[in-house]
Structures are given as C-alpha cells and as structure tokens.
Amino acid sequence: MTNHPLLKKFQSLVGQANVFAQPADLLTYSYDAAVLEPVLPALALRPTTVEALGRVVALCNQEGLPLTVRGSGTNLSGGTIPAAGGVVVLTNALGRILEINSADMYARVEPGVITAKFAAAVAAQKLFYPPDPGSQAVSTLGGNVAENAGGLRGLKYGVTRDYVMGLSYFDVEGGLVKTGAKTVKCVTGYNLAGLMVGSEGTLGVISEITLKLVPPPQAGRAMMAIFDDVQKASQTVAAIIAAHIVPATLEFLDNFTIRTVEDYSHAGLPTEAAALLLIEVDGHPAQVAEEAARVQDICRQQGATRLEVAQDAAQRDRIWEARRTALSALAKLKPTTVLEDDTVPRSQIPAMIAALGGIAQAYDLTIGTFGHAGDGNLHPTICCDRRDHHEWRRVEEAVDAIFKKALELGGTLSGEHGIGLAKSRYLEAETSKATVAWSRRLKSALDPKGILNPGKIIGG
Amino acid sequence: MTNHPLLKKFQSLVGQANVFAQPADLLTYSYDAAVLEPVLPALALRPTTVEALGRVVALCNQEGLPLTVRGSGTNLSGGTIPAAGGVVVLTNALGRILEINSADMYARVEPGVITAKFAAAVAAQKLFYPPDPGSQAVSTLGGNVAENAGGLRGLKYGVTRDYVMGLSYFDVEGGLVKTGAKTVKCVTGYNLAGLMVGSEGTLGVISEITLKLVPPPQAGRAMMAIFDDVQKASQTVAAIIAAHIVPATLEFLDNFTIRTVEDYSHAGLPTEAAALLLIEVDGHPAQVAEEAARVQDICRQQGATRLEVAQDAAQRDRIWEARRTALSALAKLKPTTVLEDDTVPRSQIPAMIAALGGIAQAYDLTIGTFGHAGDGNLHPTICCDRRDHHEWRRVEEAVDAIFKKALELGGTLSGEHGIGLAKSRYLEAETSKATVAWSRRLKSALDPKGILNPGKIIGG
Numbered sequence: 001m002t003n004h005p006l007l008k009k010f011q012s013l014v015g016q017a018n019v020f021a022q023p024a025d026l027l028t029y030s031y032d033a034a035v036l037e038p039v040l041p042a043l044a045l046r047p048t049t050v051e052a053l054g055r056v057v058a059l060c061n062q063e064g065l066p067l068t069v070r071g072s073g074t075n076l077s078g079g080t081i082p083a084a085g086g087v088v089v090l091t092n093a094l095g096r097i098l099e100i101n102s103a104d105m106y107a108r109v110e111p112g113v114i115t116a117k118f119a120a121a122v123a124a125q126k127l128f129y130p131p132d133p134g135s136q137a138v139s140t141l142g143g144n145v146a147e148n149a150g151g152l153r154g155l156k157y158g159v160t161r162d163y164v165m166g167l168s169y170f171d172v173e174g175g176l177v178k179t180g181a182k183t184v185k186c187v188t189g190y191n192l193a194g195l196m197v198g199s200e201g202t203l204g205v206i207s208e209i210t211l212k213l214v215p216p217p218q219a220g221r222a223m224m225a226i227f228d229d230v231q232k233a234s235q236t237v238a239a240i241i242a243a244h245i246v247p248a249t250l251e252f253l254d255n256f257t258i259r260t261v262e263d264y265s266h267a268g269l270p271t272e273a274a275a276l277l278l279i280e281v282d283g284h285p286a287q288v289a290e291e292a293a294r295v296q297d298i299c300r301q302q303g304a305t306r307l308e309v310a311q312d313a314a315q316r317d318r319i320w321e322a323r324r325t326a327l328s329a330l331a332k333l334k335p336t337t338v339l340e341d342d343t344v345p346r347s348q349i350p351a352m353i354a355a356l357g358g359i360a361q362a363y364d365l366t367i368g369t370f371g372h373a374g375d376g377n378l379h380p381t382i383c384c385d386r387r388d389h390h391e392w393r394r395v396e397e398a399v400d401a402i403f404k405k406a407l408e409l410g411g412t413l414s415g416e417h418g419i420g421l422a423k424s425r426y427l428e429a430e431t432s433k434a435t436v437a438w439s440r441r442l443k444s445a446l447d448p449k450g451i452l453n454p455g456k457i458i459g460g
Numbered sequence: 461m462t463n464h465p466l467l468k469k470f471q472s473l474v475g476q477a478n479v480f481a482q483p484a485d486l487l488t489y490s491y492d493a494a495v496l497e498p499v500l501p502a503l504a505l506r507p508t509t510v511e512a513l514g515r516v517v518a519l520c521n522q523e524g525l526p527l528t529v530r531g532s533g534t535n536l537s538g539g540t541i542p543a544a545g546g547v548v549v550l551t552n553a554l555g556r557i558l559e560i561n562s563a564d565m566y567a568r569v570e571p572g573v574i575t576a577k578f579a580a581a582v583a584a585q586k587l588f589y590p591p592d593p594g595s596q597a598v599s600t601l602g603g604n605v606a607e608n609a610g611g612l613r614g615l616k617y618g619v620t621r622d623y624v625m626g627l628s629y630f631d632v633e634g635g636l637v638k639t640g641a642k643t644v645k646c647v648t649g650y651n652l653a654g655l656m657v658g659s660e661g662t663l664g665v666i667s668e669i670t671l672k673l674v675p676p677p678q679a680g681r682a683m684m685a686i687f688d689d690v691q692k693a694s695q696t697v698a699a700i701i702a703a704h705i706v707p708a709t710l711e712f713l714d715n716f717t718i719r720t721v722e723d724y725s726h727a728g729l730p731t732e733a734a735a736l737l738l739i740e741v742d743g744h745p746a747q748v749a750e751e752a753a754r755v756q757d758i759c760r761q762q763g764a765t766r767l768e769v770a771q772d773a774a775q776r777d778r779i780w781e782a783r784r785t786a787l788s789a790l791a792k793l794k795p796t797t798v799l800e801d802d803t804v805p806r807s808q809i810p811a812m813i814a815a816l817g818g819i820a821q822a823y824d825l826t827i828g829t830f831g832h833a834g835d836g837n838l839h840p841t842i843c844c845d846r847r848d849h850h851e852w853r854r855v856e857e858a859v860d861a862i863f864k865k866a867l868e869l870g871g872t873l874s875g876e877h878g879i880g881l882a883k884s885r886y887l888e889a890e891t892s893k894a895t896v897a898w899s900r901r902l903k904s905a906l907d908p909k910g911i912l913n914p915g916k917i918i919g920g
C-alpha cells in the first residue's frame with residue numbers, strides 16, 4: 001500500500017516517519033483481543049500533535065476514507081478492528097499528562113496516556129484514579145473513554161464514565177468540540193461527554209480528557225474466601241450486597257479458573273476449592289475493620305470452608321496479580337479464547353452461575369468463569385479451537401444461550417467490553433427497534449459519510 | 461383555546477378531564493422560576509399512563525405541534541416555558557414508584573415522582589438517594605433528569621447524572637427507546653441515558669427512570685463556621701478541598717444572605733457575620749469524628765471567629781432548613797430575583813467571591829451570594845425590579861460580567877440550573893462554534909420538525 005494516493009498528503013500532515021504502510025505494520029493493526037477475523041487497513045498514521053490529529057480527521061472525511069482510532073488494541077469486542085482499506089490512527093504519540101491539579105482534584109490528559117502510568121502519577125500526588133480495567137498496564141485512557149472501560153473497582157467506585165468531567169474532540173470535519181468542565185457540576189449544553197463515553201470512536205476523535213480524581217482510601221483489607229460449592233460462593237456475593245456492604249472489589253473465580261491461574265502464576269491459590277471470592281474493603285481504618293468483620297461473618301454463614309486475610313501488601317498484591325492473569329492463563333489452554341461479559345443484577349449472580357454450568361454441559365464445552373461478581377459482571381470464558389467447526393458451532397450457540405439467560409435475569413449482554421463488531425447483532429434484543437433506529441439516526445447526522453470506525457455498535 | 465382543532469383527538473388520547481384549555485390553566489403553565497416573559501401554550505395535557513404519553517408525543521409530531529414536558533415548573537432557566545401555541549404535557553399523573561429493589565440497590569420510577577417523596581421512600585428501606593436539589597420538596601425526578609439537577613450534596617455524592625442507570629423514553633415519533641440497565645456496568649449501545657440527562661426535554665420524552673441507590677452514611681456531623689471577613693470564608697473552602705477532605709455539604713452564605721434568611725426563618729443565624737460556612741461531614745463514625753476535627757482546625761487556621769457544632773439532629777435540621785429558604789427569602793425583598801449559577805474550580809472560589817463584590821459595586825446592585833461552595837457552585841442573587849429599565853440594564857450587564865469572570869477562572873456558566881432559554885446565547889462562548897453546530901445537528905436528526913421543547917439549550 002506504499003502507493004496509496006493520499007500517502008503524500010498524510011505524510012505532510014503527520015511527518016513521513018509517522019506514516020506506516022508496510023505489510024508488517026498493517027498486519028499489526030488488523031486485529032485486537034476479540035475473536036474476529038483480522039482486517040487490513042491501508043495505512044496507519046501516528047500524529048504527534050492534536051492539531052495534526054484534527055487535520056487527519058478532516059482529510060479522511062474529505063476523502064471518504066474510513067478512520068479507526070487505536071490506543072493499545074486491548075479491545076475485546078472488535079472495536080479497534082479497522083475497515084478494509086481504511087486508516088488506523090495511533091494515539092501513542094499523544095501521551096502527555098497535561099495537568100494534575102491537586103487543589104481542585106482533576107487532571108487533563110491526551111488520549112494516548114497509559115492507564116496505569118496515569119494512576120501512578122496521580123497516586124504520587126496522594127490522589128486516586130479508581131478505574132482499573134484488566135488491561136490497565138497497557139491500555140490507554142482514550143481507549144478507556146471510548147469503551148467506557150470498567151474494572152475490578154466498578155462496584156464501589158464506578159467505571160470510566162463516572163470520572164470523565166470534560167472532553168475535547170474533533171467532529172468528523174475536524175472542528176473542535178468542547179464539552180464539560182473542570183468542575184463537578186456543569187450543565188452547559190448537552191452532556192456530549194456522556195454520549196462520547198462508550199461510543200467506540202464512531203462519533204468523534206478525542207483530543208483531550210478531563211478526569212475527576214478523588215482522595216485515596218486511608219486503609220484497605222483484602223480477603224480470600226474459599227468454598228467447596230460454587231453456589232455457596234455465588235450466594236455469598238448476593239448476601240454481601242443485600243447487607244448493603246459495598247466492597248472496593250468482590251471477585252469470583254470458579255475451580256477451573258483457579259487451577260488454570262495457579263498453574264500460570266504460582267500465587268498459592270487453593271486449587272481444590274470449588275470457588276473463591278477475593279474481597280477487598282477500603283476506607284477509614286475503623287470502617288475497614290468493621291466491614292471486614294461483617295464480610296467474614298457473611299462468608300461463614302454462607303458456608304465458606306476457609307477465610308484468609310492478607311497479612312501485608314505483598315500477600316495482597318500476589319493474590320490480586322494472580323487474579324489479573326486470569327484471561328492470559330485461560331488463553332494459553334486452547335488456540336481460541338472467547339471471553340464473555342454478561343452482567344446481571346447482583347441478586348441474580350447465583351442463578352447466572354448455575355446457568356453457566358448448565359450451558360457448559362449442554363454444549364459440551366469448557367467454560368471457566370471469573371469476574372467482578374460484586375457488580376454482577378461475569379466473564380465466562382470458553383476455551384476452544386475455532387478451527388474445529390463442530391465445536392465452534394456449539395460455542396456460538398452457547399454464547400447465544402448466555403446472552404439470552406443474562407437478559408432473562410434482567411441483565412445486559414455487555415458490562416464493560418463494548419459492543420464493537422462482535423455484538424451489534426444482539427443490540428436490538430436487549431433494547432428495542434426504536435433504540436437502534438434512534439442510534440443510527442444520531443450517527444448518520446454526526447458522521448454523514450460513515451467514516452468514523454464504521455460497523456461498530458450499530459452495525460454496518 | 462377551547463376550540464383547538466386537535467382538542468377532540470387529545471381528549472380521546474388522555475381523557476376529557478385531562479385536557480386543559482381554559483385561560484387560567486394556560487396562564488399557570490406559561491412560566492417557570494426563571495425571570496423571563498411568560499408564553500401561553502394552546503393546551504395542557506395530563507396523560508395518566510405512559511402509553512397515552514407516547515401517543516401524545518406521536519400526535520404532536522404528526523401535527524408539528526411544539527411539546528414541552530413540565531414536572532413542577534421549578535426550572536430556573538426557562539426550560540419549562542412552552543412555545544407559543546404549543547402543548548404542555550404534565551407528568552403529575554405519572555407519579556408511581558414502580559420498584560425499590562433493596563437487594564440490588566436500584567429503583568424504577570415514573571417521571572412525575574416528587575424528589576423528596578422518593579428519597580423518603582428509599583430511606584424507609586434503609587437506602588439513600590443523594591441528589592437533593594433546592595426544590596426537592598416539589599420537584600419531580602423527571603425534571604431532575606431533564607435538567608441534571610444538582611443540590612447541596614453534589615460535592616461528595618455527585619448530581620442526578622451519577623444516579624441514572626437506565627432510561628426509557630419516547631422518541632419524537634412515539635417509539636420507545638430503552639437505554640442502560642439495572643446493573644452498575646452496562647455498555648450495550650450508545651450511552652443514550654448520558655445524552656438524555658440534562659437535555660431539557662429537547663430530544664425525547666422520558667417514561668421511566670432507573671436510579672442507583674447507595675447505603676446511607678452511618679453518621680454525620682454538621683457545623684457552622686462564622687467569619688468576620690468574606691475572603692477568609694472563601695479561602696477556607698479552598699483549603700478544605702486542597703486538604704482532600706470531601707464533606708457531604710459545604711455551603712457558603714454572605715452577610716446579605718445571612719440577614720435576609722434570618723429575617724425570614726428565625727433559625728438563629730449570626731446576623732453580624734460577614735460570611736458563614738455550613739459544613740457537614742458524613743460516613744463511618746470514626747471518619748466523621750476525624751474529618752470534623754480536621755475541618756475545624758482548618759476553619760480556625762483560616763481565621764473563623766467562631767465554630768458551632770450542631771448538638772442534635774433538630775439543631776442541624778433547623779440550620780439546614782434555613783439555608784434551603786435562601787432563594788425564597790431573597791425573592792421576597794424585591795419584585796425581581798435573578799439567581800445565577802456560575803461554577804468555578806474550588807481553588808478559584810476566593811477570586812470569584814471577590815469578583816462578585818466588585819461587580820455589585822461597579823453596577824450599583826444588591827447581590828446576595830450563597831451556594832454550594834464546596835463544589836465551586838455559587839448562586840449570586842440579584843434583588844432588583846425589572847420594571848426599572850435603568851436598573852435592569854445594569855443587571856444584564858452584571859450578569860454578563862459574572863459569566864465572563866466565571867469562564868476566565870476556568871469555570872462554567874451553569875453548574876446545575878441548565879441553559880434553557882436564559883443562557884443559550886452564552887453557549888458558544890464557553891464551548892466552541894463546532895460544539896453548537898454539532899449539538900444542532902444532533903437535535904435536528906432526532907427531532908426533524910423541531911417540536912420537542914423548541915428554543916432550549918441551542919436556541920431557536
């Protein structure tokens with residue numbers, strides 16, 4: 001593609017060294033973490049200033065060239081798979097933290113800032129940025145905003161959406177839209193930042209993000225509750241929430257996931273357990289002590305066979321890091337890893353976990369289930385081989401059955417991974433015909449040529 | 461207007477008793493709490509089911525008839541002033557609390573539920589709905605969502621937006637759009653609930669709201685800090701936030717407001733004080749004790765002349781109720797009350813309060829300032845007489861000067877009162893030309909005939 005007709009124009013906009021057109025480059029940007037066919041773009045561009053970013057957007061629109069913005073490509077629903085022959089715009093040269101304002105507790109960043117680096121910079125100023133998606137070590141804040149990324153702390157601290165105070169972004173013609181403020185309260189104009197969060201790059205191209213920061217919790221206590229019965233573990237989740245305790249994290253792992261993670265990480269997880277809950281409460285030390293005691297009581301009442309409280313930060317971190325490897329560990333087992341993201345009201349977690357067991361059996365599949373049970377968000381993970389056509393058909397049917405069950409239980413088909421390419425065909429079933437029509441009308445008005453990340457969310 | 465050509469059709473949709481066309485009715489719905497000219501609608505309708513509500517929307521669109529939804533009309537920016545000859549749709553017969561789910565900590569309501577009644581029903585189940593706009597005793601939840609209402613607790617607990625988990629609403633053709641979920645995490649489709657919050661009835665007509673509930677704080681402590689110098693009070697606000705303490709409420713009243721409120725409410729406020737801060741910290745009892753002590757230390761360091769800690773709930777409530785009367789008390793002084801809503805980063809509160817003093821002097825006006833200083837949201841209130849043309853011109857110039865200053869200090873022109881009719885001409889100054897254009901494009905696509913609350917936010 002080194003002879004793309006617009007090559008020279010793009011080179012003049014972003015510099016020759018920042019235009020990539022070699023087959024190896026294009027292959028790199030043809031896929032993300034979703035199990036979907038890769039699609040080759042025609043070019044990849046790496047603007048180094050937001051001004052250049054805006055000019056790239058305008059040129060793509062003028063030429064009718066599909067444009068997909070890519071942070072670190074950790075997306076799990078195909079949101080960063082480009083359109084064939086389109087342009088991939090990389091944000092990794094737009095990685096400046098513009099301001100961390102301690103007195104007013106907000107920060108301003110460019111879209112390419114790595115989530116974990118940002119969280120660390122904020123922590124160095126004795127502040128706290130809570131959203132912690134599984135991929136935080138490599139994911140970008142721009143990607144987090146585009147996907148409304150969640151994470152382990154969603155239960156108590158909310159998701160990315162809850163921290164976006166303001167945004168600047170380029171409309172499809174390259175005009176700069178500004179929305180929100182540096183203040184907690186702002187109702188000046190439509191809540192466009194709200195609309196942009198989770199819009200998967202289909203409505204505009206983010207150039208700057210203003211994020212809310214909060215004081216960090218003074219203390220925390222991490223526990224592991226071990227169960228010999230998966231239903232007892234899931235009922236414990238429901239019981240903790242029903243008691244109106246809101247832990248910072250409340251994670252579930254089934255036996256299959258525990259064994260796989262332990263093989264991979266050697267963190268000392270009890271491989272004989274039918275299920276584990278990893279629980280952390282945080283806040284004022286006195287509150288932490290009380291909540292930890294109440295959580296332990298509930299775990300015992302619900303039949304936990306053992307409770308381990310982390311004795312120090314190192315022990316806590318070892319367990320938590322092990323949990324964070326769950327996807328990588330499961331992904332090593334088989335050629336194909338289908339990671340689902342269904343989310344149900346917390347009281348329905350026992351029913352959902354029971355249903356997943358039934359689905360695994362009915363479709364003769366290996367499903368490891370783990371996830372953020374405290375906010376109802378489970379990640380049933382199907383380890384399979386896509387090349388086995390018979391098995392793959394069963395996988396597809398199982399995924400349908402999982403979605404159907406989640407909706408039946410009053411839940412949603414995507415808690416935090418987005419719709420992307422992978423799930424747009426399910427959108428109407430969860431919402432309504434009018435919802436899809438309204439969304440499409442909105443999209444067409446804001447992107448008449450349909451160049452902004454085509455095919456995502458609302459289909460092609 | 462009893463001979464409106466569509467009278468019979470509307471009567472068949474909502475019942476004869478629920479169509480109002482007498483001059484006295486129409487006058488009632490011609491204004492709200494903003495200082496703007498009243499505008500007479502042609503009809504007012506009171507649907508008693510959401511199905512009828514949807515059919516009313518469809519008929520209005522079919523006939524090209526402007527439609528303004530009205531909760532309790534407490535709006536302060538003209539958001540509920542109808543278009544001339546249009547239809548006002550009342551939500552006061554859609555006031556059912558459909559569900560309060562204690563185990564999963566959410567509630568579902570119709571739009572006409574009164575905010576304070578809902579908060580009380582939630583409290584009866586030992587849960588907490590934090591948003592507490594000044595008008596909560598009469599305002600509706602539908603109105604709160606349409607305006608993204610704030611309140612005294614915005615600082616710690618956020619605003620209405622932070623509690624909307626899901627919405628159902630009618631698009632302009634009467635199709636039912638569903639967005640969000642009963643779960644904390646949901647990224648299924650665009651965040652249409654985010655867009656609808658604060659959209660002032662211009663994009664769709666809300667039929668059902670799913671609200672997040674949280675566990676109530678275990679304890680609270682309310683304090684009054686008294687200052688002999690307005691700058692010391694404002695610096696105290698900045699110092700508390702800079703110390704990363706987040707009180708539940710942190711309210712500021714200047715001497716003029718204190719005297720006016722005391723005259724009206726006889727709550728025992730110190731009328732000699734130059735300024736007051738009303739502060740409440742809440743949470744675990746141990747945290748409350750520590751934060752209260754730290755807040756008191758900061759108040760003393762910053763030069764508070766006296767500190768009073770509420771000894772019991774009755775004393776606390778008396779002071780808080782007095783604060784809530786501020787607008788009513790100020791409104792009794794002069795025929796016209798212009799209540800502004802500028803919001804600045806908290807560190808800029810001293811500069812903003814100093815500027816307000818200068819503006820009052822420069823334009824020879826009486827400005828009482830009070831507000832939610834802890835989240836940077838001030839309500840400078842100009843007591844005047846609109847019939848005095850010379851004075852009114854100075855008022856208009858002062859309002860311009862206030863907005864200019866708020867923007868200069870990195871703030872916003874509306875923290876929680878909305879843009880409505882009153883402020884749409886300032887929108888571009890705070891955002892950008894592209895922002896207004898994008899917003900208009902979005903509005904036209906979703907409401908091609910422009911019947912949904914015309915003229916609000918983005919102008920006519």
